[in-house]
Amino acid sequence: MVVANRQIIQGTLFAIVATFFWAFNFIAPYVTGPYSIEDMVLARYVIAGVMGLIFLLFYRRQLRGMSLGQRLSGMALGVNGYLLYSICIAGSVICSGPALIAAFVGLVPLLQTVIGNLQSRRLRWKSIVIPMILIIAGLALLNMRALAAGPAAGHPLSGLAFALGAVASWLSFSVINQKAVAKLAPATTEVWTCLMMIGAGIGALVLLPLAVGAGKALVREPDLLNAPVLLFYAWALIIAFSSSVLGAGAWNAATRRLPMVLSGQFVALESLFATVLGYAFLGQWPGLSEIIGMALVVLGAARSLHIILASKDIDVPSPALLEEIAHEYDR
Template sequence: MNPLRSTLLQGVAFAVLATLCWASNFISPYVLQGYSIQDFMLVRFMMAGLIGVCVLPFYRAQLRALRPRQWLTGMGLGVVGYLGYSSCIAGGVIYGGPLLIAAFIGAVPVLQALLGNATQRSLRWGQLAVPVTVLCLGLVAINLNLLNESASGPTQLGLGLAFSFGAVLLWLSFSAVNQAAMVHLHTQATAAWTCLMTIGAGLAAVALTPLAWGANLLRLPSLGVTTPDALHLYGWAALIALLSSVIGAGAWNVASRRLPMVLSGQLIALESLFASLLGLAFHGRLPSMAETLGLVLILIGTVYAVRVILAPTRLASEQPATP
């Protein structure tokens, strides 16, 4: 197999793993057990930060390869891409339902494909027309169904839209900065970079806890921190922290080294698909026809984008070697 094609396929596999793990973000509002979403998010990211602190000593050599400025950048990305993004995801699910925020995340590939190709210009614009159009149609199908059938009031739906837009903006910012930072990152420092992200998110959660407590947003102090429901909350927080902030982030950083930004942006659409399926499962219902059509179109657009990116390397591998 052509080495470049093999590298791209590895990148696709790691990106799929990352999006599957990140989809666990969307179930946070369904596992609160009477506690607030603020309780859950702060506990979750403190746990993620603790995991990062415990794991980082195993990568001391990698850490020494990073400059202090890179330490700060990695931790800052954790605040934006972990704590900020996941909080917007949770708000979108609470106020807009399980598919509204997932549909907006499905729009990220459209924006990131344009941004990635504008900065790297790895494809002709015409090559992106079909996958981007298919993804847009999938997004429209899901949103039309939501707007027609939503039982929530305009204020609640407006909050859902605001959190959804926030999630998209934070992800685009995180992805662009992280992709640029990875270019200057030592090739063996990916694991340490992921640990710094989790530590940054954990430190931000610790800093925000007194503010949330003072604003009466926390229920753990009043409902109890050692009750069976609290232990249930801790278990889910630890699981999602491990899946999303550790495994998912690590897999994405590995994928970022192997994929051009234009392709990694397309693969984010799979997070929308996985998140929609998880949300529907927790709601105990099947998708409507419009939702099914939208999800299928998002999947088709993603697969088509992968084929477009891999086509040049496949043709190159089939070319006879020249003396």
């Protein structure tokens, strides 16, 4: 039980780090300058793919220990959980404004927790009702301004389709990734992250001709060395490194250590950190509703952690795997 609890606490710390760096995705509207969100999505994932290839050079020995199927699965998950998810988020905002996607993405922690408990039957449903209510209420308060704005004029059905696609993309990614990571050797966690980055980068390159055909500003820019373009690429690099390297790497480490019923609720912390970063870029303080929302999300996540640690039915990896994970963590 002590060893299992240590794994849960380590996984919790990794999940907090992951959601913090994932929140860097939400600073895109503040840093795109004269260019579009579509430009930022493609640029950051192409950069992430290049970084994945570079980092993979340092893990060639670990890569050789993975099967072709595992390599392809890792890259496919990058396309699904990274690129497709971001495209669906951007598409929903463009078509119907931020309110719809805020409501749907707010359901992700709830749905992921439900799916996790359905798979493992780890906890009694009544024990996680209160934490989920706290988190849902907190997310509602964090997104109150977007929800109050109502749907924007545009293409509401397309916005709904993109919002549903975002939820389906993330949930399928979470379920498949959880199972895949559990079958990997602990030393290949970094390789798995690199493969997902490469997959997302390849997907972005495939979509690049479509962006050219759609007349996106960045890909038609005649002078790629002017200040706005260089600043744009600098921010794309920062977002790619923060989200795809630090965030994804920490999440894969968390996934190895946490049950899905708990990791699902920690996803809600992403909205908390995104709110904080958004107000930081605006140079403002969050309002009372956002502060209360943050407190509720933290309280709900903390309550979930307490319930898991107090549970007597915690699945523990094999002793050999625990020793290898602990050795990896100590390094």
